[in-house]
Structures are given as C-alpha cells and as structure tokens.
Amino acid sequence: MNNVVTEIPLLDISTARNADGSFNEEFVTALRDAAHRVGFFQIVAYGAYAGQDQELLDTIAEFFRKPVGQKVKLDNRNSAQFRGYTRMGTEITRGRADAREQIDYGPEREALSVVPEDKPYLNLQGPNQFPADFPQLEERAMAWAELMNKTGHELLSAIAVGLGLPEDHFDEPFADTPSWMGKLVHYVSGDVVPESGNQGVGLHADYGFVTLLLQDQVGGLQVQPYGQEEWIEVPPTPGALVVNLGEMLEVATNGYLMATIHRVIAPPAGVDRYSVPFFYSPRLDAVIDKVELPADLAADARGVSDDPENPMLASYGANVLKGWLRAHPQTAAIHYPELAKGRKSA
Numbered sequence: 001m002n003n004v005v006t007e008i009p010l011l012d013i014s015t016a017r018n019a020d021g022s023f024n025e026e027f028v029t030a031l032r033d034a035a036h037r038v039g040f041f042q043i044v045a046y047g048a049y050a051g052q053d054q055e056l057l058d059t060i061a062e063f064f065r066k067p068v069g070q071k072v073k074l075d076n077r078n079s080a081q082f083r084g085y086t087r088m089g090t091e092i093t094r095g096r097a098d099a100r101e102q103i104d105y106g107p108e109r110e111a112l113s114v115v116p117e118d119k120p121y122l123n124l125q126g127p128n129q130f131p132a133d134f135p136q137l138e139e140r141a142m143a144w145a146e147l148m149n150k151t152g153h154e155l156l157s158a159i160a161v162g163l164g165l166p167e168d169h170f171d172e173p174f175a176d177t178p179s180w181m182g183k184l185v186h187y188v189s190g191d192v193v194p195e196s197g198n199q200g201v202g203l204h205a206d207y208g209f210v211t212l213l214l215q216d217q218v219g220g221l222q223v224q225p226y227g228q229e230e231w232i233e234v235p236p237t238p239g240a241l242v243v244n245l246g247e248m249l250e251v252a253t254n255g256y257l258m259a260t261i262h263r264v265i266a267p268p269a270g271v272d273r274y275s276v277p278f279f280y281s282p283r284l285d286a287v288i289d290k291v292e293l294p295a296d297l298a299a300d301a302r303g304v305s306d307d308p309e310n311p312m313l314a315s316y317g318a319n320v321l322k323g324w325l326r327a328h329p330q331t332a333a334i335h336y337p338e339l340a341k342g343r344k345s346a
C-alpha cells in the first residue's frame, strides 16, 4: 500500500539538462517519482520573461470584467470546435454546473471542409474566437501557448527518458498539426452560481498528455493521488507552474503514470480566481501505443482506471471529443446532435 501523499513536489526545470545537452539523471528520477507517485507537481524556472505570468492573469481579469453582452459575442455555442466564451455556470462536470466562465482556444487553423464520419473529432480543428477590440488577450494567450508548448515538449521528453525510452519517443504524434488546448478561466464564489454549490470545477482527470497550469495566488486546486481518500491542496507558489498528467499517459504506461483526479473549490464570496490551464496535446488523429516499460517500472504499473462513466480511449481525438461533449452539452447538441443524443451526462 502506498504511503499517503501529503505534499506536491517542486522541481526546477532549469536543471533538467546537463551541460552536454543530455538529460540530468537526478532531475529525471525526481520527475519520474513525482509523476508516478503523485501525478501532480510544480516546476519553476520554465522560461517565462519576468512578469509574463502576472501580465497574462491581469489581462484575463480585465477581459472578464467586461459586460456579459460583450463576452457572449464570442459564444462557444457558435463553434464546432468548442472555442470561445463559455458563460458562467454552463459548463458541466460530474453532472453539476461549475462556478466559472472561460475562453477556450487552440491552434488557429481553418476548419476542415470534409470530415469522415468515423472521425468526427477532426471537426475540432478550426478557428479561435478572441475579442477583436481587446487584442492583447489573443496576443498574450498565444505567446503563452508557445511557451507552454516548449515546456510541455521538454517535460514529456524527460518523462520518456525516465521510462527508459529515447527522449523523442513521443514526438511523432505531436508532429505537424498538434492539437493543443488553452483555457483562460475565471472562478467566482458559489453564491454567484447557486446550482454549483462550491464547485469551481468538479472532480475530473485531464484528457491529454501533460497539463501545465498557471494559477493565481487565491488557491482552491485540490488533488486526490491514486489510492487515497485524502485530498491535498496545490499551494499557490509565485513563479511556479502546476503540472499534471492526462489520460493518454495513463493509457500509454498501463497506469504506471496516472491521470490524477483533481478539482477546484470555488473561492470565498467576493473573491475572483484566475487560472490558465494548458493541455499539451498531439494531433487529433494520433493513436497512442502502449510503451514497453523496464521490468522494475512495469511491476509498479497500476492498470488503467476502469470507470464506466469515463472510458479511456487510445485515440486522442476520440478521447478529447468525449470530454467536450460531456462538458458543453448545449454546444454539443448544436454541432454534434447525433453524438450528443447517444451519451448520458457524466
């Protein structure tokens, strides 16, 4: 039985490589331990310019202070890609409204004109919705995404090395048209969205490979490491980025690495919380093969979670579309009526 985890590890990613460019063994071991045991950790020194994190959070706060009439011009119900603005309390997790509003965004590409019926997730390629009259939001969000893509690649390379694989093991599924996702999120207290209780976002695991999260100093993000009842808080830490693993890595490693369950408790009355989750993700049509683990690691693989409400799919596109349909039922009913009909809410 595992010991109870009480702390979220903190790693300095500027120590990830030796002077000759190879990965540093001590870093790789600490990363593997954090990823396996907790599934959540924080990193510092990831290469943001001084003040970049706060500037982004301030820009988001300024956007969300605009009247809702202006924000709904970017309504994600107009987007088959689920991009743009989600109104307060309309995103659903575990069947309950979340006390947050947000903008979802991704790579700016044209939607495909023809999508094969058996690959509906290819519809997720398409344009963003950003406010034309507040251009700094798009500029800063996209610059952030570039930094997060670099950081995500570095972390996944180090994770590969920790699993005894070549550092470029996971590169191919990310080549050409990777389908990363960013979110600009504003949480409010539960009394603003009474049906949420105090659910900022309900408990869930992330769909992709690696999530890189910028949170402000308010707090409320909680994690439930594998096999334990106790929730632990991810303490807001100036200069740090929170990292957690998604379902694709759990599938690929047969549960040696886990998509750890987490949630956000809504802030107290009158307090706003802002965060920027970034999901470092491969092409929509990527299918992830299981990796061959060294025997000592394979012995510690825990298998893939068997939650009938949340089957894990090796096809990245199918896995991510499953998540969008569940979280945004109104948008799903408009753009994916056949698929939306077939699923019960989870």
Ligand SMILES: O=C(O)CCC(=O)C(=O)O
Residues within 6 Å of the ligand: 183, 185, 201, 206, 213, 215, 221, 262, 263, 264, 275, 276, 277
């Ligand atoms: O805002 C946060 O702190 C976490 C959000 C989250 O877990 C998600 O959007 O997947």
Ligand SMILES: [Fe+2]
Residues within 6 Å of the ligand: 204, 205, 206, 262, 277
């Ligand atoms: Fe999450």
